[in-house]
Amino acid sequence: MGRGAGISKPFPKIQQIIETSSAEETLAFGRYLASSLKSGSLVALFGDLGAGKTTLIKGIVSEISKIHTEEICSPTFSYLNIYEEGQIPVYHFDLYRLNSVEEFLDLGFDEFLFGEGIACLEWSERIASILPSYTQNITLTYDGADKRRILYEF
Ligand code: ADP
Ligand code: MG
Numbered sequence: 605m606g607r608g609a610g611i612s613k614p615f616p617k618i619q620q621i622i623e624t625s626s627a628e629e630t631l632a633f634g635r636y637l638a639s640s641l642k643s644g645s646l647v648a649l650f651g652d653l654g655a656g657k658t659t660l661i662k663g664i665v666s667e668i669s670k671i672h673t674e675e676i677c678s679p680t681f682s683y684l685n686i687y688e689e690g691q692i693p694v695y696h697f698d699l700y701r702l703n704s705v706e707e708f709l710d711l712g713f714d715e716f717l718f719g720e721g722i723a724c725l726e727w728s729e730r731i732a733s734i735l736p737s738y739t740q741n742i743t744l745t746y747d748g749a750d751k752r753r754i755l756y757e758f
Contacts, residue, residue: 614737617757624752630656630744631673633754634663641668641722643692648728648735651744656752657726658698660742664724665694678726684713686721693721699730708734 624630641647641664649657658678666673669689678698679685687694695716702708708731717723717734728735741757 617741620756620758622754622756623747624656624754626750627656627659630659630752630754631663631666634660634665635667636663637756638664638667638722641692643720643722644718645722646717646736646739647722647724647742648732648739649724649726649742649744650728652746655744655746656754657742657744660744660754661696661724661726664722665696668692668694668722683711684716686716688721693719695719695721695723697723697725699725699727702727702730705731705734 622633624633637647647664649660651657662673662676665671665676665687668691669687671687671689676696677685679696680698680700683697683699683702685696687696697713697716699708708714714734725731728741741755743755745753745755747753
């Protein structure tokens, strides 16, 4: 066996669990996370409706673009919002209504996954098969009215 044997298998990601007790705390986690993201970073969010995916992305977008969180909303009908106000563009995807990976590729969206900016995706499971191994995964789970469990894998 050569020296490289075995390294083609994806390396297990580091896992971190965070618990938040309010939407404001989830926003703050998004802002904190933003400082570690760079050009080409890919953040894939998972979790049910109301789990807090949009809230967390608002934190990321507001930190990088300096846009007020109240002006940031989910692109549920258009799939993609682009924020170019900061030093790095942020691409916010909401793929809830996406039908297939083919649709995503036909729309040319892969350009944004592998582009200059930071890509943040809601309903990432829709395109799980094309997400690269360096994708940072965030899974949010409802844990009571204002509590959310956030599994961060990077
Ligand atoms: P999703 O995008 O996953 O559907 P949203 O972020 O749009 O979720 O909505 C989450 C809802 O839950 C918001 O109304 C928010 O105010 C509320 N909420 C309550 N507690 C939290 C928390 N700890 N983290 C995130 N959102 C929370
Ligand atoms: Mg949402």
